[in-house]
Amino acid sequence: MWLQRTITLAPKPRGFHLIDDELISSIPELKNINIGLMHLLIKHTSASLTLNENADPTVRHDLERHFNHTVVEAAAFYRHTDEGDDDMPAHIKSSIIGVSHTIPITNGALNLGVWQGIYLCEHRNYGGSRQVVITVNGE
């Protein structure tokens, strides 16, 4: 069984945001899959997707601070500067964290660790809505 759907995530402020509910509610067919995989691609180059701790919001804060600290705005060597100081760092963070993920499906649900959540990492100050292609394959 194959299923593919493109969803639009509501605009979010710069930072790390749990999107499990937005994703899962858009694929009610998950419950019919015994073994499978769900693939996600965010169709942008200044945002990313990751899995990380889903309980304590300070983790999301610290992730944002870490990446701002190591991928600086207005580095002297940047040439891609026309779209604002937050733009080139957003591209870099996108390649570090990654724009796609694959998650196992087991007995009709995503098979994540108990502390794992799916994050949208919004690297722009005003990124707007973001599109994610969801592709599910399973039996």
Add this chain to the structure above:
Amino acid sequence: MWLQRTITLAPKPRGFHLIDDELISSIPELKNINIGLMHLLIKHTSASLTLNENADPTVRHDLERHFNHTVVEAAAFYRHTDEGDDDMPAHIKSSIIGVSHTIPITNGALNLGVWQGIYLCEHRNYGGSRQVVITVNGE
């Protein structure tokens, strides 16, 4: 053909460890697959998986040192500090390196480069055993 299995990796000290043998020995059915993919998810937020050089142990040492150097313990801006100085850096490294991988299967074996091995990256001082969901799809 679909196959899914959750394995528990023996506890390992902080650092980068080759786990090819632990993984492959748990999936004897690999030899029956002509073309396919093997997906791995580590169900934790303070460890990660990567592919890297499988021959010279100094590479593993230098990877550990690099990530300790760039993702520091006890950064002044960390708020998620209750679980020890090695905890928040472990979450950050987990999102940089990644918690899942997909590897091609060809003629009954993983199709990796001759120098590529699969690493468990243990980012905690005492991470304990780690669970990996293995999902195989192929023909």
Add this chain to the structure above:
Amino acid sequence: MWLQRTITLAPKPRGFHLIDDELISSIPELKNINIGLMHLLIKHTSASLTLNENADPTVRHDLERHFNHTVVEAAAFYRHTDEGDDDMPAHIKSSIIGVSHTIPITNGALNLGVWQGIYLCEHRNYGGSRQVVITVNGE
């Protein structure tokens, strides 16, 4: 439908290079797939693959400069130094950026964002030709 092919990318100078055309032209069967996934693995430990901005070449320049800035050559703690100053940084960058990617296929074509291109990230000064295993699964 499964399809798997190993291609050899022409040698490229150190830096970030768009390879969409080299990849897509090697899989003419893409046009027959309605829904599916294309998986890529680069079979090396000193190069990587990423998705990023496909229009302005300054983005590629700034990515190369960023990673050279944060993953330095000849760090005092490196022990893996026999193959040149560019070797250990190449291994590190490979684990940060990643060696595999999965891209959705929709209506006979890769379903990427309008600004997304596929990059070979060549981290060695003289990396030579690079092999990529392409695995396609779809219907």
